[in-house]
Amino acid sequence: MDTAPISRGFKSRREERAPKNRLPPGQHVTTDFPVLSAGPTPLNTLEKWTFVVQLGGSQRGKWNWTEFEALPQTTKKTDIHCVTKWSKLDTTWQGVTFDDLLKAAGLAEPPAPYIMAHCDGGYTTNLPVADLIDGKGMIATRYEGLPIPAEHGGPARLFVPHLYFWKSAKWVRSMRFMERDERGFWESLGYHNYGDPWKEQRYEGD
Amino acid sequence: MRAIESVAPPVRRLEWQLAQVREIVVETIRVKSLRIHVTGWQGHRPGQHVDIRLTAEGGYQAQRSYSIASAPEDELLALTVERVNNGEVSPYLVDELRAGDQFELRGPIGGYFVWTADMSGPLCLIAGGAGVAPLMAMLRHRDGQSSRPLTLLLYSSRSLDDVIYREELDAMARCDPKLGIVYALTRKQPEGWTGQRGRIDKALLARVCFPPEQNPKIFVCGPTTFVEYVATLLVEFGNDPLSIKTERFGPTGG
Amino acid sequence: MAENGSQHVLDGNAAAGLLQEIFDGEITSALIQCDACDSTEAVGSLRLYASTMGAVLRCNHCDSVLMRAVRTPHGHWIEMKGARCLKL
Numbered sequence: 374m375d376t377a378p379i380s381r382g383f384k385s386r387r388e389e390r391a392p393k394n395r396l397p398p399g400q401h402v403t404t405d406f407p408v409l410s411a412g413p414t415p416l417n418t419l420e421k422w423t424f425v426v427q428l429g430g431s432q433r434g435k436w437n438w439t440e441f442e443a444l445p446q447t448t449k450k451t452d453i454h455c456v457t458k459w460s461k462l463d464t465t466w467q468g469v470t471f472d473d474l475l476k477a478a479g480l481a482e483p484p485a486p487y488i489m490a491h492c493d494g495g496y497t498t499n500l501p502v503a504d505l506i507d508g509k510g511m512i513a514t515r516y517e518g519l520p521i522p523a524e525h526g527g528p529a530r531l532f533v534p535h536l537y538f539w540k541s542a543k544w545v546r547s548m549r550f551m552e553r554d555e556r557g558f559w560e561s562l563g564y565h566n567y568g569d570p571w572k573e574q575r576y577e578g579d
Numbered sequence: 580m581r582a583i584e585s586v587a588p589p590v591r592r593l594e595w596q597l598a599q600v601r602e603i604v605v606e607t608i609r610v611k612s613l614r615i616h617v618t619g620w621q622g623h624r625p626g627q628h629v630d631i632r633l634t635a636e637g638g639y640q641a642q643r644s645y646s647i648a649s650a651p652e653d654e655l656l657a658l659t660v661e662r663v664n665n666g667e668v669s670p671y672l673v674d675e676l677r678a679g680d681q682f683e684l685r686g687p688i689g690g691y692f693v694w695t696a697d698m699s700g701p702l703c704l705i706a707g708g709a710g711v712a713p714l715m716a717m718l719r720h721r722d723g724q725s726s727r728p729l730t731l732l733l734y735s736s737r738s739l740d741d742v743i744y745r746e747e748l749d750a751m752a753r754c755d756p757k758l759g760i761v762y763a764l765t766r767k768q769p770e771g772w773t774g775q776r777g778r779i780d781k782a783l784l785a786r787v788c789f790p791p792e793q794n795p796k797i798f799v800c801g802p803t804t805f806v807e808y809v810a811t812l813l814v815e816f817g818n819d820p821l822s823i824k825t826e827r828f829g830p831t832g833g
Numbered sequence: 834m835a836e837n838g839s840q841h842v843l844d845g846n847a848a849a850g851l852l853q854e855i856f857d858g859e860i861t862s863a864l865i866q867c868d869a870c871d872s873t874e875a876v877g878s879l880r881l882y883a884s885t886m887g888a889v890l891r892c893n894h895c896d897s898v899l900m901r902a903v904r905t906p907h908g909h910w911i912e913m914k915g916a917r918c919l920k921l
Contacts, residue, residue, distance in 0.1 A: 377634040378597060380682045382675045384635045385667060401639060405665070411883045413842075413896060457885040495898070539886070559886065563903040563910035576905035593853055630850050644847055689849040691861035691877025803842050825878050827844045 395452060396460055397570035403459040408524045411558060415493035415544050417528055424512065424529065425547040426478045428485065434478030438528070445473045447511060449534075454570040456537040466532050468513035471505040474548075485550035489557060490531050493544040497557035499566070500533060500540060502550075509535060512545060537568040537575070595632060596620070598684040600676055601655055606743045609662045610709065611673050612648060614655040617684055622651050625716035626693040626798070626826075629658070629686030633668060643668045646712040646800075646826075647687065650719035659743060661709040692798065692826045696721060700796050701729040701789045705779070705809055707801020708736060710828050711743055714800055718758075722751055731787060732760045735779050735805065738767035761787050781812055791817040796824075803827040845877040848888035851902055852876070855909045860921060868917040869897040876900070876919075 385401055396402065419438040426434035436444070448467040454460045475483060483502040490498050504510065513532035514521060521527030526543030533540045539559050560566050565574040573579060602614040628646045649657035662673040694702065694717045702721070704714040711734055721727050736742045742762060752760045763775035763783065775783050789795040797818060799809050806827045813823050845852075849861045861877030872894045879890040879899060887903035892915070899916045902909065913919070 376638075377595075377632065377640065377683060378681055379636055380633040380671075381677075381680050383633045383641075383671050383682075385639045385641070407885075409883055409885055411889045412891060412898075413880075413882075494896075559903075562887065562901050562912060563905045563908075564886075576907060578905070578907035592857070593850060628846070628849075644850070685850070688853060689846050689861055689877065690859035691849075691875050692846050693862075821873075821875070824875070825844060826846045827842065827880075829843045829847070 395462060397454055398573045400454055400458055400460040400570065403461055406461060406525065407455070407457075407459060409455070409457065410524070410543065411496050412494040414523045417493065417523070417544070419528060422528060423546070426474060426480075427547055427549040429550075433480060433484075434474065436477075441469065441512075441529070442514070444469045444477050447473070447508070448515075449508075449511065449532075451534045453534050453538050453541070456539055456564065456568070456575050465517050466511070466513040466534075467515035467518075468511040468529070468532060470508055471510040471512075471548075472508065474512065475506075483550065485552050487551040487554045489549045489551055489555060490542045490545050491547045491549060492542050493546055495558075496542055496544070498531070498540050498542045499551070499555055499557040499560060500536070501554070501567075504533060504536065509533065513541075535569075537565075537570055539564065540568055593630075593685045593688065595683045595685050598631070598656070598682055600678050600680045602678060603676065604657075606659065607741050609673070609741070610659060610743050612657050612659045613672065613676065614649075614657050615684075617656055620656065623647050623656075623687035623716075624690075624693045624695055625650060625720040626713045627687035627689045627716075628713065629656075629684050629688060631658075632683040632685075633671065634683070641668050644688070646716070648712040648715045648719075650716055650723060652720065652723050659709065659712040659715070692800070692824050694720075694796060694798060696724045696727070698796055699728070700794050702731070703789055703795040703797040704730065704732045705797070705799040705801075706732065706734045707799075707805035707809070707828075708741070709743065710799075710801030710805070710826070712800075713826060714798060715744055717798070718748075718751065721758075722755075727755065727757055729789070730758045731789065732758070733763070733779065733783075733787060734760065735763040735765060735801070738764055739769055740767075759787070779809060779812070781815070784812055784816055788813075788816070791819070794822065797822055798824050798826075800826040801828055803829055843881040843884055845875070845879045845881055845890055847884055848881050848890065848902070849877065851888050851904055851909075854904065855902055855911050860919070864920040865899055866917040866920075867892040867895060867897055867899055868915055870895040871917075 422438045424436050425432050447470045450465045452462045488500050510533040514529050531542040531545045598615045598617045604612040628644050630644050632642045634640050645658040648659040660672045663669045706714050752758050763779045765778050799806050806825045845861050863876050865876050866873045882889040890900040897915045900913050902911045
């Protein structure tokens with residue numbers, strides 16, 4: 374295979390040193406926080422915001438902003454990895470874990486094995502419930518101690534850092550339980566259905 | 580539907596080619612033009628762009644798009660690059676790159692935002708900052724023709740010092756009564772400036788643009804907010820939306 | 834219309850390279866009709882999102898997704914169900 378010609382003196386400005394075991398294959402550490410959206414940033418008034426947990430045709434849980442903020446809060450400091458090859462280390466997020474959400478919805482255990490997250494603007498992403506429970510996933514409302522900026526998914530985004538960050542869907546409004554897996558926005562267009570950065574599962578067929 | 584556009588040469592498969600920097604031209608404090616040689620370059624149409632790719636030792640790659648600022652008739656290809664603060668590629672191209680350096684390039688790309696001298700009608704070019712680059716390719720191409728349409732360049736810039744190609748533009752306008760150039764200086768104006776202060780507005784458009792009945796070919800290029808704002812004004816002014824061609828620059832990839 | 838971090842929005846021109854790989858030809862000057870609101874625009878003038886992951890091209894009038902495209906090591910993907918037709 375041909376190697377691309379080197380451009381003298383060019384290097385990634387945003388690169389930082391990272392201990393090798395912190396970075397999944399093919400990733401580079403960045404100090405900034407690139408914005409990537411599949412659509413315009415929704416205008417959201419907190420007065421109208423609701424979050425729903427859906428099973429079949431029924432709503433198993435529904436919260437307005439005040440109610441949602443009153444749910445148990447968890448803070449997590451971890452690394453995030455974008456499929457476009459940037460990683461950001463030691464980022465701090467706060468929100469409601471999926472476990473606490475289920476409890477608040479009165480669900481002793483998840484009623485179905487898969488979830489589709491639905492977001493303002495129509496974006497979707499699918500996940501196995503097993504990748505959300507036991508603290509693995511949350512609905513985040515704070516980033517570095519402050520409300521998540523709108524362009525980064527505020528007021529609330531899904532947060533599932535052990536998978537590529539497209540799964541941490543911005544502007545999430547509902548989580549719908551599914552008996553069978555269905556592919557979301559990127560998963561139905563060539564991206565990997567699961568998205569484990571440590572196995573470098575970027576694309577369907579990887 | 581609309582009139583058929585002029586027949587274009589067949590589009591080749593896009594492949595990465597080697598580009599070598601021959602000359603670097605300082606345009607303003609933030610902007611340089613790279614004059615490059617591309618082996619086997621087959622030519623382009625004014626308004627098209629290229630993708631460039633830089634590879635660092637160790638394999639890291641970055642890719643960006645830049646409009647071609649030179650005319651198809653020019654010997655070398657010119658790319659005009661503005662340094663974006665905290666950018667990754669533009670600071671390298673503006674501050675580090677030297678004659679003799681190389682990178683990969685593919686193109687020409689794009690068939691929508693294109694003007695060639697065989698297109699009839701007055702030509703209205705509206706530029707925001709570095710968005711003037713593809714419009715300059717059109718003007719340079721036009722300048723080489725024996726027959727030229729009535730043309731207006733409306734160029735919005737922070738200050739006169741930030742106007743790219745200023746001497747060349749002023750020289751073109753001096754020699755050509757069919758070319759009008761109007762500057763809108765948004766942040767700083769020189770002593771005694773009688774031109775537009777602040778951004779382009781409805782009143783300025785009314786004063787300088789061709790009336791819609793003349794069916795001008797309109798090209799607007801610059802940052803996204805600028806392009807959408809100007810396009811909205813142009814439509815309110817009575818121009819058919821399909822006659823307004825836009826190219827949004829974004830933060831030029833940084 | 835919803836506001837956006839609009840400096841991150843480009844247009845179909847910026848996706849021209851990817852689209853040319855897929856269509857094996859130039860389509861940014863083609864006209865595309867939105868199935869949701871009927872408006873017709875040139876592909877090059879559509880708002881482009883997510884350009885680092887592929888291309889999501891949206892209608893300027895109603896924000897409907899007209900075209901989505903991705904380049905992967907295993908091939909290209911394109912979906913255009915939001916468009917009623919494309920006139921080349």
